[in-house]
Amino acid sequence: MQHRCPGSSLLSVGSLPDYKLAFTAFSKTWNAGVADVVMADGERVWGLVYALSEADLSALDEWEGYPEQYTRFLGSIETPAGSIEAWLYTVSNKKEIVAPSRQYLEIIRQAALRHGFPEAYVRMLAEVEITE
Secondary structure (H helix, E strand, O other), rough: OOOOOOOOOEEEEEEEEEEEEEEEEEOOOEEEEEEEEEEEEEEEEEEEEOOHHHHHHHHHHHOOOOOOOEEEEEEEEEOOOOEEEEEEEEEEOOOOOOEEEEHHHHHHHHHHHHHHHHHHHHHHHHOOEOOO
């Protein structure tokens, strides 16, 4: 995030209720699937919440291919300090399942471990089917 949005600052760990992590788009950069959030009652996606300037948000929009590859929506994120509204990116044209690469998934898993995401979530990441 520091590379893409140099003015950003990490605010908190947070979770998005009633959504799940999915891999619904193919990335030429990774030659594999990339992350998405999709609605799923009773599920929860964990991640990091950042404060962004307007310039950072514009840079992130460009990086994420907004609005063609990804679109974004305001969602209510649950953090240890309470709920906050935050922008979330979601794939515009979802595919059924596109397996991520080992390297891509490992970046997500390492962040989950480093920031203390729930053990069950880390276990779920270990079970994601990958492509070599």
